[in-house]
Amino acid sequence: MDLDVKVWKRMFQELIREVKPWHTWQLTLDKSLLPNILKPGWAQYQQWTFAWFQCSLCSRNWASAQVQVLFHMHWSEGESRGQVKMRVFAQRCQKCAQPSFEVPEFTEENISRILNNLVLQILKKCYREGIKFVKSPMIKDIALKGPHNSDNCEACLQGICVQNDIATPLPAQAQPWVLSVPLVSFTVKASSSV
Ligand SMILES: [Zn+2]
Numbered sequence: 001m002d003l004d005v006k007v008w009k010r011m012f013q014e015l016i017r018e019v020k021p022w023h024t025w026q027l028t029l030d031k032s033l034l035p036n037i038l039k040p041g042w043a044q045y046q047q048w049t050f051a052w053f054q055c056s057l058c059s060r061n062w063a064s065a066q067v068q069v070l071f072h073m074h075w076s077e078g079e080s081r082g083q084v085k086m087r088v089f090a091q092r093c094q095k096c097a098q099p100s101f102e103v104p105e106f107t108e109e110n111i112s113r114i115l116n117n118l119v120l121q122i123l124k125k126c127y128r129e130g131i132k133f134v135k136s137p138m139i140k141d142i143a144l145k146g147p148h149n150s151d152n153c154e155a156c157l158q159g160i161c162v163q164n165d166i167a168t169p170l171p172a173q174a175q176p177w178v179l180s181v182p183l184v185s186f187t188v189k190a191s192s193s194v
């Protein structure tokens with residue numbers, strides 16, 4: 001089954017128009033997108049979320065809290081046009097002998113939270129707006145037990161799956177606030193306190 005990208009596109013348009021009503025943004029799927037491989041001027045946002053899968057061979061359902069959704073985004077001031085490329089990493093069935101990779105199904109609530117986080121990242125990284133990024137947490141429908149099934153995770157097999165808590169904000173996100181302190185006065189203060 002393919003990802004229902006229409007829902008993502010519609011929700012993204014609703015959210016981006018709330019903050020940038022006069023700007024044109026487009027969200028498209030790109031199955032070749034890779035984390036940390038960015039074209040010049042592009043920014044990245046990675047989100048780990050909870051989603052459901054269904055095996056197309058045996059119809060078994062399973063859930064995962066380590067579904068990676070990757071976005072690359074770019075705002076072109078000259079063209080007055082913004083672009084978002086998106087990739088969702090797949091998983092495959094543990095029970096079948098030759099399973100194929102399945103695309104996850106997301107709840108509308110989590111799609112909305114992911115895209116809300118994305119729009120905040122666009123304001124911050126593409127428009128350089130000094131907003132404080134407060135990440136919307138993902139909703140887990142059920143409590144999951146046991147280890148992540150790395151052998152059947154597309155992101156793990158490509159070595160790009162981060163298996164940590166999806167709600168933990170990265171400490172690096174605090175850095176831009178430090179940089180806004182004027183360097184000169186910071187130096188003076190530092191030397192006078194010695
Ligand atoms: Zn199966």
Ligand SMILES: [Zn+2]
Nearest residue numbers: 153155156161
């Ligand atoms: Zn994985």
